[in-house]
Amino acid sequence: MIAQAILSLLLSGVLVYAWAEYRRSPVVASLSVAVSLAGLFFVWVPSESTRVAEFVGIGRGADLILYLWVCISLIVLLNLHLKLRTQQDMITRLARAIALANVVTPHEDVMGAVPDVPQPQTGAPPAARAHRSTQMDDQIA
Amino acid sequence: MRSIAPSSVWVICPAFNEATTLPRVLKELRDAEYKVVVVDDGSSDDTPRIAAATAAAVISHPINLGQGAALKTGIAYALSQGAQFLVTFDADGQHRISDIACLLEALEGADFALGSRFLQGSQQIPLIRRHLLRAATLFTIATTGLCLTDSHNGLRAFTRRGATALSLRQNRMAHASEILADIARSGLRHVEVPVTIEYTRYSMQKGQRTADFIMILLDLFAQRLYR
Numbered sequence: 001m002i003a004q005a006i007l008s009l010l011l012s013g014v015l016v017y018a019w020a021e022y023r024r025s026p027v028v029a030s031l032s033v034a035v036s037l038a039g040l041f042f043v044w045v046p047s048e049s050t051r052v053a054e055f056v057g058i059g060r061g062a063d064l065i066l067y068l069w070v071c072i073s074l075i076v077l078l079n080l081h082l083k084l085r086t087q088q089d090m091i092t093r094l095a096r097a098i099a100l101a102n103v104v105t106p107h108e109d110v111m112g113a114v115p116d117v118p119q120p121q122t123g124a125p126p127a128a129r130a131h132r133s134t135q136m137d138d139q140i141a
Numbered sequence: 142m143r144s145i146a147p148s149s150v151w152v153i154c155p156a157f158n159e160a161t162t163l164p165r166v167l168k169e170l171r172d173a174e175y176k177v178v179v180v181d182d183g184s185s186d187d188t189p190r191i192a193a194a195t196a197a198a199v200i201s202h203p204i205n206l207g208q209g210a211a212l213k214t215g216i217a218y219a220l221s222q223g224a225q226f227l228v229t230f231d232a233d234g235q236h237r238i239s240d241i242a243c244l245l246e247a248l249e250g251a252d253f254a255l256g257s258r259f260l261q262g263s264q265q266i267p268l269i270r271r272h273l274l275r276a277a278t279l280f281t282i283a284t285t286g287l288c289l290t291d292s293h294n295g296l297r298a299f300t301r302r303g304a305t306a307l308s309l310r311q312n313r314m315a316h317a318s319e320i321l322a323d324i325a326r327s328g329l330r331h332v333e334v335p336v337t338i339e340y341t342r343y344s345m346q347k348g349q350r351t352a353d354f355i356m357i358l359l360d361l362f363a364q365r366l367y368r
Binding site for chain 2: 089091099100
């Protein structure tokens with residue numbers, strides 16, 4: 001009875017999470033709801049899991065749940081991976097925007113790279129840096 | 142024959158902790174009168190200071206993002222400066238400056254000129270490296286349909302139109318394959334040009350480790366998943 005109470009509590013937590021998550025990603029939320037409802041059902045009627053397991057050709061209900069759990073974990077991992085990639089993509093764009101806003105053009109006077117910009121310190125020593133912001137938002141996107 | 146003035150060419154030099162080789166590379170590039178933009182990819186050594194002494198422009202990533210990201214940053218900058226021709230050039234000293242002219246010449250009938258170390262015979266390429274590169278080339282042919290002899294050469298030249306067609310979403314080393322996929326998709330013409338790679342102990346140490354090829358495959362696979 002104690003185990004059932006704890007499991008029910010945890011699974012209810014998943015339900016609440018799914019509800020909160022629904023607007024951000026309906027697919028993940030729906031899957032979570034399905035999984036936690038199935039979990040609640042099996043927690044309270046364990047014999048049913050054995051019936052389902054036998055129906056799909058697996059010996060015990062506990063085995064069935066273990067296999068399902070492995071699959072669900074893999075899907076969650078994949079989802080996390082994709083989220084990380086998105087984050088990395090955002091960080092890249094942020095870092096690139098910062099870098100392109102702080103281009104150092106030390107030899108503008110020598111190279112004449114950008115004629116339309118006032119030239120900084122003519123005859124400055126090579127190591128002297130001329131910081132200059134460059135407007136190029138269209139290029140960063 | 143149209144000849145390309147070096148001053149209309151931007152050489153993009155991604156550099157991550159290349160303080161050892163960068164001075165020589167930059168000096169040679171400057172002597173050849175190319176415009177050079179060094180993309181310092183979050184180096185912790187003297188790379189940005191050394192670059193500022195010679196290059197026309199230095200862009201510093203605040204954090205290390207990877208060579209693909211550095212190339213993209215450099216290309217975006219060069220395009221914003223009105224570059225008509227763009228060259229990618231590794232900062233570790235493995236390329237020859239004189240090869241750039243050959244690539245630019247090849248852009249006469251194409252939008253992409255790609256360096257290949259396998260087009261001319263008798264080059265000193267370490268054995269394992271040679272086999273890995275062969276495998277990478279086969280992979281490229283299988284996935285993009287481009288018939289190339291060397292799919293992972295850091296020396297390339299693009300026209301402005303060509304550079305605009307590149308997406309470069311791969312931050313790390315998988316960008317080499319990605320560039321080729323973009324070239325295939327763009328439908329623009331490409332040519333391969335024989336170039337020489339200098340395999341020094343330094344460049345072998347700095348360059349790709351053999352195990353990195355596995356990560357490259359993973360990166361490419363992951364991109365397929367969510368494109």
